[in-house]
Amino acid sequence: MNIGMEIDNSELFKQTFLQAFIGLSLMNEEGQFLEVNETICQLLGYTSDELKSLTIHDVTHPDDVADNLSFFSRLKKCAITNYQTEKKYISRAGNVIWTVTNISKVKDSNILIAQIKDITAQKQKEETYKEKEAHYHLMTEYSTDLIMRHDPSGKAFCISPSAKEILGYKPEELMGVSPYDNTFMHPDDLRLTIASHQQISYTGKITKVRYRIRKKNGVYTWLESTAKGIFNKATNQLEEIITVSRDCTDHVMNDIKLKESEERYRTIVESSIDAIGIHDLEGNLVYANPSALKQLGIKDVTGQPIHNFLTREGRDKFDGRMAEFEQINTFTNRLVDYKVKRCDGSIRDVEVMTDKIIYEGKPAVQFIARDYTEQKKYEDFIHKADKLNVVGELAAGVAHEIRNPLTTIKGFIQLFQAKHSCYEQYFQLINSEFDRVEAIIYEFLTLAKPHKETIFKEENIFQILEEVVTLENANALLKNIEIEYKSVQETLLICCDKRSLKQVFINVLQNALEATSEKGKIEIFVEKKNNQFVEISFKDNGCGIPKHLIDRLGEPFYTLKEKGTGLGLMVSFKIIENHRGAILLDSEEGEGTTVTIQIPLCGDCPQISVGNV
Structure with a gap:
């Protein structure tokens, strides 16, 4: 290597010193700053010149000054050559700076070199963690809920004192114990709680589960636990599980009782004979x-x-x-x-x-709805029966008291008629009224003898109707009313009392004639139904009957006719009832009325029917 390319070692050391990422300083044995780098200036908030006018003791936190002086004394006496400690400094702004400080004595000199690493952020995290731990311990210490921390396998390593109150165990008795041990967990709840544990392990979601656990006295109690998994942020591995549990036995028992009550209520409702519904x-x-x-x-x-x-x-x-x-x-x-x-x-x-x-x-x-249709029919029947009894008793007395003097009067009227033919029209009027009175008396007598035995015989319904129509055709012609009746066959046998049945047909046909205006029409239909009974319908196009009055027809003394007694239709109802039949009424005001009489066909015909009219 060329001499020109060599690097000045002293310059290299100086630049390394000044640009280091940790705080570096040179000091004398009294702690006076001799040289400082930029990092330590930024850390403490002083300029280089300001620090060189200070000692390390001047910027040390008061809590650490005594230890600091002690270390420097030992360095000066060569008792030690270096030391490392966590200590606090006070910045120019008054902030506390936590550091790891390492001070060493340069060999064969009175110079000290200090390395200062800022750990303030780390210390703040530690303090925060300690505060949280303190809060947690305070919370678990006084909480009535059972708070537990478990390792990933479920074994408890931290248990609140409430374990004694809820389960009867001291916390230390449950340390390291798995809740999935058959000694504690009810066998029927194991699968549910294990599934909850697995869900926490895989998803980290908060779960809530109810289960039974055995107390120290051997009795099972219901717990409701909310569990949360804590995961390592770096590895994403489950580190622990925190559970908060409370005794929910009373709540579960109430739920069971409520469910049983609901089941009982549902059974009662479902089996009730009354109609029960909700809208x-x-x-x-x-x-x-x-x-x-x-x-x-x-x-x-x-x-x-x-x-x-x-x-x-x-x-x-x-x-x-x-x-x-x-x-x-x-x-x-x-x-x-x-x-x-x-x-x-x-x-x-x-x-x-x-x-x-x-x-x-x-x-x-x-x-809640109760059908009282049949009850109403029965009450109406009893009401009508009471009226019928009254009418029967009245008829027995009145008919007897009126019939005898009426016969005498009628006889003398006939004698007068023979001698005074010039008043023929008056005598005819008197005799017609006598006939009407006798008809009323006959109806009274019919009611007065409800238990007369009547012989039932096989009769042809078409023949009976032919006789009735022939009898009433004269009245129909006088009123210019058409009676339309055609036999669909020659013979249809029914079991009946012919005289009584003719009385019913005449009564119904006369009512139809009175209700039908001139040029009106009355139709008679006969229809065989299911080989069980025959229906005879009398349909007119008269004035009709109001719907609200139909139900009252057949009551004693209730009539819609000006000169009627209400007894004729009542007698008709009674006759058809004793024939095991029925009378049905259908009417529309202004359109007409249809009276349908149902009579059983001839089968095992009783020869004597007690209670017939």
């Missing part, structure tokens, strides 16, 4: 029990409006109840009657009780 505040059904589905005759009602199953009157009532609810946010505790439409079109009478509930987190209305 939202818009009136759409969200639930219906089997009885409700049966009552409506359908398989599912979910989402259907209540209106679909109510008559017009029922819809108005329902809307009124919902408007009441909107005003006072509850329902008055009372039963409301509705007429409900089944899917087959039939109408049922139901009484409904409603109440406000919460269903699936939303306000809703629960209703």
Whole structure:
């Protein structure tokens, strides 16, 4: 190497000294700064000249000055040749600077060289960590929850004192113990807790799990634990698991009791003979029990409006109840009657009780409905029977008291008629009224003898109808009303009392003639149904009957005719009932009325029917 290329070693040392990344300084044995580099100037906030006027003791933190002087004394006495320590400095701005300071004595001289490395950031992290640790220990010391730290395998290495209160163990008794040991964990919960542990290990997500663990006294208790995995940021490996657990036995027991209560309630609702359902505040059904589905005759009602199953009157009532609810946010505790439409079109009478509930987190209305259609029919039957008994008792007395004097009066009227033919028109009027009175008396007597035995015989329904139509055709011609009747076959046998049945047909046909205006028409149809019974329908195009009055027809003394008694139709109902048949009425105001009489076909015909009229 050429002499010109050689590097001045002293210059090289000087540049290395000045540009070093750690603080460097030369000092005498008293600690006076002789030379400093830029790093130490920046660290302490002084210029080079300012530091050279100071000693290292001047910038040392008061807490470390005594130790500093001690070290320098030993260096001066050659007791040591160097030392290294963590110490604090005070910067020109008054900030505390943490450092690792290494001071060595240059061989065969009174010069000291100091190396100062800034570790303030590291120390701050350590202090922060210590504070957090202190907070953690404070929290675990006084927490009523069981706080534990586990290694990646699940073994506990830090346990809060609450372990004694919750599990009966002192914390040291559980150190290093795995919770997955059969001694502690309930066998039925092992799979669930292990799966939770694996989830933490793989994903690091917070998990929550309930399980049973055996206490020191041998009794299992329910714990609810929230667990979080702590991972090494550099390696992304699980370092520990922190769990916070609390005794949730009471909560679990309450959940079990609530579930049992719900099951009992569901069983009661599902097996109830009453219709029970729930609808939202818009009136759409969200639930219906089997009885409700049966009552409506359908398989599912979910989402259907209540209106679909109510008559017009029922819809108005329902809307009124919902408007009441909107005003006072509850329902008055009372039963409301509705007429409900089944899917087959039939109408049922139901009484409904409603109440406000919460269903699936939303306000809703629960209703309990009881079908009392049959009960109402029975009550109506009893009511009519009571009336019938009264009429029977009245008829027995009145008919007897009126018939005898009426016979005498009628006889004398006939004698007067023979001698005073000039008043023939008056006598005819008197005799017609006598006939009407006798007809009424006959109806009274019919009611007064409900238990008369009547012989049932096989009769041809077409022959009976022919006789009735022939008899009433004269009245129809006088009123200019057409009776249309054609036999579809010659013979159709039924088991009946011919006289009583003729009385019914005449009564129905006369009512139709009275209700039909001039040039009107009455049609008679006969139809065989399912080889079980025959239907005889009398259809007129008269004035019709209001719907709300139809149900009352057949009651004693209830009539829509000006001079009627209401007994004729009642007797007709009774006769057909004793023939094991039925009378059905259908009418529209202004369009006419159809009376349908159903009578069983001839089968095992009883020769005597007790209780016939």
